[in-house]
Amino acid sequence: MFTYEELVGHSRDANNRPAKSRAVAVADALIQVSIPSQQAQTNNKYWTDNWTADGFLRWAVSLNFVQFDRDTDEYTISPLGTELAQVATEPARDEILKKAFLRYPPATRVLSILAGAAENGHPWKNKFEIGHELGFLGEPGFTSYNSSLMLGFLKQASTSKEVTTIRADVEGTADKYARMIAMWLIKVGFVETRSPKIAHRILGPVGGFMEYRITGAGLHAIRQAQGSSKNNRAAKFVMWEFFATTGKSRGYVRTRRARIVQLLMATPTKSFDRLVEQLHAESLTDDPAIITNDLCGLNHMGIRVYFVSGGSQGRQVQLRDTIQPFTIPTGQLTQSQGDKAREQLKAKFLAKTNLLPRYVELLDIAYDSKRNRDFEMVTAELFNFAYLLPAVHLGGVRKPDALVATKKFGIIVDTKAYANGYSRNANQADEMARYITENQKRDPKTNPNRWWDNFDARIPPNAYYFLWVSSFFTGQFDDQLSYTAHRTNTHGGALNVEQLLIGANMIQTGQLDRNKLPEYMQDKEITFGTI
Structure with missing residues (x-):
């Protein structure tokens, strides 16, 4: 040892x-x-x-x-x-590796995603498309960037070096896992890869993001490993450590999810209400919305758990995998007050909105200054797919974080991830004013990267706005908004992360017209409503 x-x-x-x-x-x-x-x-x-x-x-x-x-x-x-x-030979080694991969839930999840893609007639997927379906979506250790936004980001690069950096270094944690696991599976012949080319606005054809496809051998292997016969199924190997990656309360979260699996191992088909009741009896007293999210996360992790109709018994949960027995360490039921309050807020959004868990994750991301890139990317995605407004992520040197635009209006967006809130900052106010001025003048000599070209040419000159997005705003932040508006003759606003999500939900439910967003740009913090 x-x-x-x-x-x-x-x-x-x-x-x-x-x-x-x-x-x-x-x-x-x-x-x-x-x-x-x-x-x-x-x-x-x-x-x-x-x-x-x-x-x-x-x-x-x-x-x-x-x-x-x-x-x-x-x-x-x-x-x-x-x-x-x-083992003495490479083929014998690969057979053992295949066996191990088919018992490792995330590897079977990647194979299942690619198998589903093949059945739907679109077999090639890049790491972002796989990452969007991998792991416990909606928490810091499993962030994924949107594929179309990343392709747009790649096309906005100014140099070949920047293209290479984006292709190699810009990815969410779930995207990294997807790439890593896909490369393992390539080694044993379960997956194959290709490198597509994309048209770049300046550089011409450049390499895009690597794409992956399941092979015939991989398709046969995953079908055998997850077959209908329980006796032939590969028993999956899990550890308590698999069930969460980060956070002060990760021990508590791991234990909650591990106990869900163990309870289902004992009774593979169980009433959801009964499952919640058993967890509560063990002092795992989380909101049912959190338990539902855990069950979805387990499925995305590679442990096949499904909701099935239970007739008069209501919703039932069904475990369709065989799991090797595993242990849970004792003394892991302590949850920090900050994490507990955040979990309760997330549970509220999960229960009362139709927002995807990866958007609700913004409630975590917005408070973590180490995750500024995540905040930029997921916020841009939220505007695209929840606010239903075209958005592009820019980032990089001398560019705003994101642009939101239709043919009628354009918004320059600056995101700030801060644990203690965002207060007035003269340098950042000057930076926003510079972006607004550059957009007004549009002089390539002033800024050769021409980021403003992403706006629709039909937008009227007086229909541009600015927007700060952060965890929350402190002090007299409205003064910064008024200063920027007065200096640039342009109106704007600020959105804290909760209102950002509330606005998205209101648009999804028809309570807010996406085209009315400029009406909220009144040089003060924006409030859409409550949840």
Whole structure:
């Protein structure tokens, strides 16, 4: 048995001080010296870094090649790992990998998404399209960017370097998982890939986002693994750690979801009301809307859970997978007050609106300054698909975060993710004023990237507006709105994240006309209503 430090090590230099870069880090752990460095032939560095070693260990644990003992905080090889270690040929190795992938729920979920796409006649999907259907949608660890917005973002790039950066580095966490798992499945012949070309407004044809398609072997494998015969079904491997990734209360969330699975393992078809009742008896007293969202998330994670009609018994929940028994650590029922209040607010939006969970996730994103890109992307998507207003994400140097426009009006949008709210900021007010002025003058010499070309040419000169979107606004923020309006002779407004979602729901339910949005631009914070 080995500790984490013995396997993964640290990032230390030759003098045992914290390494200033990966280049000067020396090996001090078993996995580091077991994985050849990609630069071995060029710089004679025959070990990898601790970051790569950590990723390998997580991969091995997730696929049940290595077992983790929570009581001793140590790792040991599993029977499946022993089997893998002893194979002598590559085909034999791949057969074991196939077996492991078909027992790993996220991998079967990716295969199922691609199988469904093939059956619908549109077999190729990129990482964003897969990521939109993968994992616990609506929480920070499973954010996905919209595919059409990302293609638009790619086309707005000003240079080849920016195209490469967007293609390689701009993705949500669920999109990253989708790409990573698809690459595993390619290695064993379950998935194939292609690299499409797109027409760029400046650079001509450029490489688009890689696309994936299930192969005949992959289609046969997923059908066999999830077949109708319970005896032939591949028993899926899960761990308590699979059920949430981030947040102060992730232990509580993991336990709630893990107990849902265990209760369904005991009784695969169960009344939803009975399931909620059993959870409440175990001090997991969450709103039924949260439990419903968990069940949807489990399905998107790769554990097949469905709602079925129960006749006089009401809605029933049905587990259609065989799950290997797993354990839950004790003492994980503590939920931070902040997270509990946020969960209650999210439950309210999930129960009382028809908004998708990934939009309700904005209630988390807007308060996390490390997720500014997520805030930009998901807000732009919300305007597109919930407000039903054409929107484009821009971002980058000397560009607004997003534009919202019809042929009758255009809005310059600036998003700010702040835990403690957004207060007056002279520099950011100047930046918004500069965008408004650039749009008014439209001089390529002033700004060669010509971001204003995304507006419809038919918009009247007096029908442009500005909008700040943030978690909430503090202090005398209306002063900043008045200042910007007076300086640019342009009206605008501000939306906190709750009102952003309320407005989207009101448009979805017909309570608000999307074309009336300019009427709310009165140089003050906008209030659409309550929920």
